[in-house]
Amino acid sequence: xxxxxxxxxxxxxxxxxxxxxxxxxxxxxxxxxxxxxxxxxxxxxxxxxxxxxxxxxxxxxxxxxxxxxxxxxxxxxxxxxxxxxxxxxxxxxxxxxxxxxxxxxxxxxxxxxxxxxxxxxxxxxxxxxx
Amino acid sequence: xxxxxxxxxxxxxxxxxxxxxxxxxxxxxxxxxxxxxxxxxxxxxxxxxxxxxxxxxxxxxxxxxxxxxxxxxxxxxxxxxxxxxxxxxxxx
Numbered sequence: 001x002x003x004x005x006x007x008x009x010x011x012x013x014x015x016x017x018x019x020x021x022x023x024x025x026x027x028x029x030x031x032x033x034x035x036x037x038x039x040x041x042x043x044x045x046x047x048x049x050x051x052x053x054x055x056x057x058x059x060x061x062x063x064x065x066x067x068x069x070x071x072x073x074x075x076x077x078x079x080x081x082x083x084x085x086x087x088x089x090x091x092x093x094x095x096x097x098x099x100x101x102x103x104x105x106x107x108x109x110x111x112x113x114x115x116x117x118x119x120x121x122x123x124x125x126x127x128x129x130x
Numbered sequence: 131x132x133x134x135x136x137x138x139x140x141x142x143x144x145x146x147x148x149x150x151x152x153x154x155x156x157x158x159x160x161x162x163x164x165x166x167x168x169x170x171x172x173x174x175x176x177x178x179x180x181x182x183x184x185x186x187x188x189x190x191x192x193x194x195x196x197x198x199x200x201x202x203x204x205x206x207x208x209x210x211x212x213x214x215x216x217x218x219x220x221x222x
Binding site for chain 1: 167
């Protein structure tokens, strides 16, 4: 019974990893690729780790497997978010059918605010107030 | 067919195929962030392969190495991100 459960969970995990790999190859855009790699990769490896925990059924090894799973689930979104943001800043192109780009407006507003602060510095009366 | 045989002949080939497909993206990848995310996913799949090996050979010691590899993957992505950020700022 536990063998069957282990094989089932391992198969689902391997299929998730295969889907992530196909998505890496087929997705049209860097940002979509990041999304696929993070979700598919961490889910697939997590399921394989759960299969290992069922196979050994030992307290120490189950704790180790859950620690690796926890670490991957925490760090994968952080690195994906950082990489996506930096790629946007270094102007990696978006897909032609992307319908929504909230970060562009935010960056425009930030640049406008910076220009305003610079103008205030050039004006001596307002600079005293700052 | 017992579980060890299933993991050897059923799951390891699928993971190997996934590694090949990700490597194609690593070679093609038009930009540097594409290559960074492919290396990150390659190491994640490597952790999966290590865990499958530890199931096949009944050697739980491989799990420790998998944990260290997860840490190295995170730090590597982080430092590449820092490098890209510095490069983008110096270009402006």
